[in-house]
Amino acid sequence: MILELDCGNSFIKWRVLHPDGVTPLEGGVVGSDNDLLASLNNADKFQLKKCRLVSVRTPEETDSLITSLVDAFGVSVSRAVPVREMAGVRNGYDDYERLGLDRWLALLGGFHLAAGACLVLDFGTAITADFVAADGEHLGGFICPGMPLMRNQLRTHTRRIRYDDMAAERAHESLAPGRSTVEAVERGCMLMLRGFVLTQLELATEYWGGDFVVFLTGGDANLVSGVVPDARVVPDLVFVGLAMACPLS
Ligand SMILES: Nc1ncnc2c1ncn2[C@@H]1O[C@H](COP(=O)(O)OP(=O)(O)OP(=O)(O)O)[C@@H](O)[C@H]1O
Numbered sequence: 001m002i003l004e005l006d007c008g009n010s011f012i013k014w015r016v017l018h019p020d021g022v023t024p025l026e027g028g029v030v031g032s033d034n035d036l037l038a039s040l041n042n043a044d045k046f047q048l049k050k051c052r053l054v055s056v057r058t059p060e061e062t063d064s065l066i067t068s069l070v071d072a073f074g075v076s077v078s079r080a081v082p083v084r085e086m087a088g089v090r091n092g093y094d095d096y097e098r099l100g101l102d103r104w105l106a107l108l109g110g111f112h113l114a115a116g117a118c119l120v121l122d123f124g125t126a127i128t129a130d131f132v133a134a135d136g137e138h139l140g141g142f143i144c145p146g147m148p149l150m151r152n153q154l155r156t157h158t159r160r161i162r163y164d165d166m167a168a169e170r171a172h173e174s175l176a177p178g179r180s181t182v183e184a185v186e187r188g189c190m191l192m193l194r195g196f197v198l199t200q201l202e203l204a205t206e207y208w209g210g211d212f213v214v215f216l217t218g219g220d221a222n223l224v225s226g227v228v229p230d231a232r233v234v235p236d237l238v239f240v241g242l243a244m245a246c247p248l249s
Pocket residue numbers: 007008009010011012013029030031056102123124125126217218219220
């Protein structure tokens with residue numbers, strides 16, 4: 001079976017595919033290398049042969065995870081690396097190696113699924129937007145703090161913004177002006193998120209009229225799916241691109 005990993009800044013997303021290389025059998029989200037190894041160890045039923053992974057962590061962190069996986073499961077590991085061009089898409093960064101590999105894979109996956117112009121919005125620790133034209137030219141994108149970073153910056157840098165995460169969830173039941181700190185912060189950040197999304201849509205419309213597909217991915221994609229009813233919510237978009245970048249022979 002095939003292990004797929006998306007190593008982000010806060011979490012590792014994992015899934016195991018059937019040997020057919022297509023059917024997902026099981027997956028999860030974990031906070032550390034050790035938790036990942038534990039999840040995979042619990043599942044003795046996986047006979048892992050191969051692993052493909054993408055990481056936006058430091059090379060040292062990624063190497064150390066790969067060593068652990070090889071030691072624990074004897075898998076052969078294929079790792080996504082930066083390229084200028086692939087599958088009809090041309091990396092738009094001046095220095096293509098600087099484009100986050102998760103972004104690159106998500107936009108590869110998006111262009112493949114759209115078979116045309118697309119806007120890829122990823123809501124993780126950071127929020128990213130990437131624009132790919134119908135001819136496969138990546139026009140570049142935007143990076144801003146995600147929901148967890150926005151709220152934690154407020155909590156860290158102000159003395160009187162304090163609340164617990166349980167209350168945060170309830171605050172999202174409405175977007176009316178907040179009548180408590182938790183409501184004011186949570187709804188304020190949510191409106192920033194939505195404003196960001198709407199601005200990206202405006203820009204895409206300026207470029208391509210109505211002829212583009214919007215993809216929403218990342219852990220917080222559901223927070224904005226309401227503002228883009230036509231968007232395709234594809235939680236595993238990075239994995240779509242990963243399979244393209246790391247075909248397993
Ligand atoms: N058990 C879980 N533990 C943590 N997060 C979970 C869990 N189950 C689902 N999630 C969701 O998965 C998301 C993690 O995926 P996300 O795309 O945010 O990755 P990330 O590592 O934080 O960010 P990035 O990949 O952009 O660096 C969390 O925001 C959370 O909503």
